[in-house]
Amino acid sequence: MKTPLFGRIALYLAATVVVLLSVYPFLYAVTTSFKSGGALFEPTLWPSSWSLDNYISLFTLAEQPFGRHIFNSIMVSVLVVVISLFIGVTAAYALGRIQFKGRGLLLTTVLSVSMFPQVAVLAGMFELIRFLGIYNKALGLVLPYMIFTLPFTVWVLTTFMKQLPKELEEAAIMDGCSPWRIIKDVFMPLLWPALVSTGLLAFIAAWNEFLFALTFVLDNNERTVPVSISLISGASKYDIPWGNIMAASVLVTLPLIALVLIFQKKIVSGLTAGAVKG
Amino acid sequence: MNNKTRTAWLFLAPMLIVLLLVALWPLGRTIWFSFTDANINNLDAAKFIGFENYFGEYGLFANPNYTDGFWSSDWGTAIVNTLKFSVVSVTIETLMGLGVAMLLNQEFKGRAWVRAAVLVPWAIPTIVSAKMWGWMLHDQFGVINQWLVDWGLLAEKLAWTADPDFALWTVVAVDVWKTTPFMALLILAALQTLPKDCYEAAKVDGVHPLRVFWKVTLPLIKPALMVAVIFRLLDALRVFDLIYVLTSNNNSTISMSGFVRREMVDNGYMGYGSAASTALFLIIGLCTVAYIKLGRMKMAED
Numbered sequence: 120m121k122t123p124l125f126g127r128i129a130l131y132l133a134a135t136v137v138v139l140l141s142v143y144p145f146l147y148a149v150t151t152s153f154k155s156g157g158a159l160f161e162p163t164l165w166p167s168s169w170s171l172d173n174y175i176s177l178f179t180l181a182e183q184p185f186g187r188h189i190f191n192s193i194m195v196s197v198l199v200v201v202i203s204l205f206i207g208v209t210a211a212y213a214l215g216r217i218q219f220k221g222r223g224l225l226l227t228t229v230l231s232v233s234m235f236p237q238v239a240v241l242a243g244m245f246e247l248i249r250f251l252g253i254y255n256k257a258l259g260l261v262l263p264y265m266i267f268t269l270p271f272t273v274w275v276l277t278t279f280m281k282q283l284p285k286e287l288e289e290a291a292i293m294d295g296c297s298p299w300r301i302i303k304d305v306f307m308p309l310l311w312p313a314l315v316s317t318g319l320l321a322f323i324a325a326w327n328e329f330l331f332a333l334t335f336v337l338d339n340n341e342r343t344v345p346v347s348i349s350l351i352s353g354a355s356k357y358d359i360p361w362g363n364i365m366a367a368s369v370l371v372t373l374p375l376i377a378l379v380l381i382f383q384k385k386i387v388s389g390l391t392a393g394a395v396k397g
Numbered sequence: 398m399n400n401k402t403r404t405a406w407l408f409l410a411p412m413l414i415v416l417l418l419v420a421l422w423p424l425g426r427t428i429w430f431s432f433t434d435a436n437i438n439n440l441d442a443a444k445f446i447g448f449e450n451y452f453g454e455y456g457l458f459a460n461p462n463y464t465d466g467f468w469s470s471d472w473g474t475a476i477v478n479t480l481k482f483s484v485v486s487v488t489i490e491t492l493m494g495l496g497v498a499m500l501l502n503q504e505f506k507g508r509a510w511v512r513a514a515v516l517v518p519w520a521i522p523t524i525v526s527a528k529m530w531g532w533m534l535h536d537q538f539g540v541i542n543q544w545l546v547d548w549g550l551l552a553e554k555l556a557w558t559a560d561p562d563f564a565l566w567t568v569v570a571v572d573v574w575k576t577t578p579f580m581a582l583l584i585l586a587a588l589q590t591l592p593k594d595c596y597e598a599a600k601v602d603g604v605h606p607l608r609v610f611w612k613v614t615l616p617l618i619k620p621a622l623m624v625a626v627i628f629r630l631l632d633a634l635r636v637f638d639l640i641y642v643l644t645s646n647n648n649s650t651i652s653m654s655g656f657v658r659r660e661m662v663d664n665g666y667m668g669y670g671s672a673a674s675t676a677l678f679l680i681i682g683l684c685t686v687a688y689i690k691l692g693r694m695k696m697a698e699d
Contacts, residue, residue, distance in 0.1 A: 127505075130500070130503055130505055131505065133500050134500060134505065134507070134508075134511045137497055137500065137511060137514070137515060138510070138511055138514040138515075140574070141514045141515050141517050141518055141578070142514050142517055144518075144526075144529055144530065144533060144574070145517055145518075145521060145529065147529075147533060147540065148525075148529045148532070151532065159538075160538045162538070162539075162540040162543040162544075205411075206411045206412050206415060207412070209408045209409075209411055209412070210408065210409050210411070210412035212408050213404070213405040213406070213407075213408040213409045214409070217401055217402075217404065217405040217408075218401070219401065219402045219405045219406075220402070222405075225409070229412075229416070232416060232420045234631050234681065234685060235420060235424070235678070236634065236635035236654060236674070236677055236678060236681055237635060237637070237654070238635065238637070238653075238654045238657040238658060238674045238677060239424055239427060239674050239675070239677065239678040240419070240420065240423035240424050240427055241423075241427065241657065241658070241661060241670075241674060242423075242426065242427040242430045242435075242661060242667050242670065242671045242674065243422060243423025243424060243425065243426030243427040243429075243430070244419070244423040245437070245667075246423075246426055246440055247418075247422065247423055247426070249440075262418075262419060263419060265415050265416075265419045266416075266419045266420050269412065269415060269416060269419075270416075273412060298404050298408065323520070326522065327522040327523060327524070329523065329524055329637070329638035329641075329642075330637050330638060330654070330658070334658065334662055345522055345523075345524040345525075345638070346524075348524050348525065348528060349524055349528075349641075349642050361532050361535075361538075364528050364532070365528075365529070365532065368525040368528055368529060371522060371525065372520070372521050372522060372525050375520045375521070375522070376517060376520045376521070378520075379516050379517075379519070379520040380513055380516065380520075383512070383513060383516065386516075387582050387586065390579070390582060390583065390586075391582070391583060391586035
């Protein structure tokens with residue numbers, strides 16, 4: 120069926136506006152990061168001359184070891200993903216495939232943990248982290264990050280696990296497989312798409328986290344990138360190195376945008392499995 | 398306990414232990430701290446002081462030192478800011494998300510590209526988007542002030558993130574930019590599950606599209622919409638990083654989470670801060686319960 124010409128024009132106009140609004144700010148950040156000196160303060164999108172100064176100085180600043188911060192963030196996020204997926208799969212197996220009393224209540228409890236405001240546990244977590252001796256260590260952040268990655272991982276993986284056909288498991292049980300082998304050999308291969316999408320979402324959440332990272336790590340070598348960016352500062356309040364900030368922002372964001380665009384479908388299905396089917 | 402049940406609990410054990418350690422225990426300790434005079438520099442010296450942090454002389458509520466009334470105290474302001482921010486930003490996000498989702502649900506050339514572009518703000522870390530917008534909204538060199546002045550919409554450049562009259566609304570605008578994609582994606586997923594045939598029937602019968610939207614589309618996507626709204630609402634009520642970075646946590650924009658962190662970490666009043674965080678926890682809990690009751694939503698499918 121043909122829609123009237125006017126409707127088509129309005130549609131493309133709306134689409135153009137949406138695309139511009141979504142992409143322009145980041146594009147502006149990218150081009151700003153290549154401006155240096157006086158060019159930084161010209162409010163044009165395209166720099167009059169391109170320069171890598173901001174990127175070079177970002178990595179050579181003595182007081183701000185940005186390379187180290189990127190490394191810390193990668194370590195923390197990868198560990199968070201691996202641990203949440205492992206714990207998530209085992210829990211999802213129990214919640215999704217085994218009938219037992221209290222299952223519904225348990226699922227609701229897990230979900231309610233994801234509604235905790237992070238500050239509600241801040242004081243107790245501070246004490247715990249001090250007690251465990253992981254205060255001021257980047258890797259110590261892996262523990263508190265479980266509070267927001269785990270409930271969500273368990274919830275989404277349970278939803279996926281429930282949808283798998285029963286016959287698969289029954290055949291394996293008949294063959295005398297242990298539950299552990301059933302998970303490893305029967306479910307894991309089928310769960311790959313769900314693991315990729317929940318893993319990516321957990322990675323993004325850990326990569327972006329700010330409050331815990333700001334509070335539990337004060338050592339300048341142990342920081343993660345969001346805190347690092349928020350602390351980039353100049354000699355005075357009126358001398359903020361916007362070029363460096365934009366360069367750092369572009370560096371930590373580009374990999375995320377690439378991941379999100381490559382795995383678009385997987386991420387959307389992970390997000391909606393958590394919400395729409397819930 | 399039969400074999401199956403034992404297996405179930407065995408496989409649940411790692412998750413239960415971790416959640417106990419990172420959620421329940423710290424929550425319990427925080428609530429305990431809220432009844433003490435704990436200081437961050439010396440937690441062991443904390444003494445039990447009852448409801449002093451809540452209703453005492455220097456407490457959160459009923460504080461006799463609030464000479465201008467509760468709502469103009471720092472804590473009262475933090476509550477008002479958080480509620481204003483949450484309600485306004487979630488409302489705008491829902492409406493805009495609905496609009497973008499309807500757009501993406503149409504068939505047109507380049508739709509895949511538009512959908513990819515919409516994902517970009519969502520993929521950008523909050524801190525980065527705060528810094529990015531902080532630069533674009535800069536009072537002297539910001540591109541937005543420059544445009545508005547050039548186009549004659551503004552007589553002079555404004556301090557968007559510092560002026561108490563605009564700061565909170567600036568925060569709302571940046572939050573809307575960042576989270577509308579999330580709303581749009583959830584709503585789009587719901588729209589795509591709708592049966593096509595009833596739309597064709599409506600078209601044949603010549604029903605006005607707006608009427609179709611109100612009578613068919615909206616009721617059908619309502620459950621998904623409710624879930625999306627509550628996800629965003631819970632997220633908005635605990636807002637911290639955007640405000641902390643964009644407006645440096647100043648008094649005109651400080652949120653409840655920001656207040657808690659300031660008292661607890663910057664000022665070191667662990668007990669007082671814990672009381673505020675417990676109050677925030679209760680407020681969020683109440684909002685959730687009220688919302689679920691209101692929407693009679695089923696949280697767990699079982």
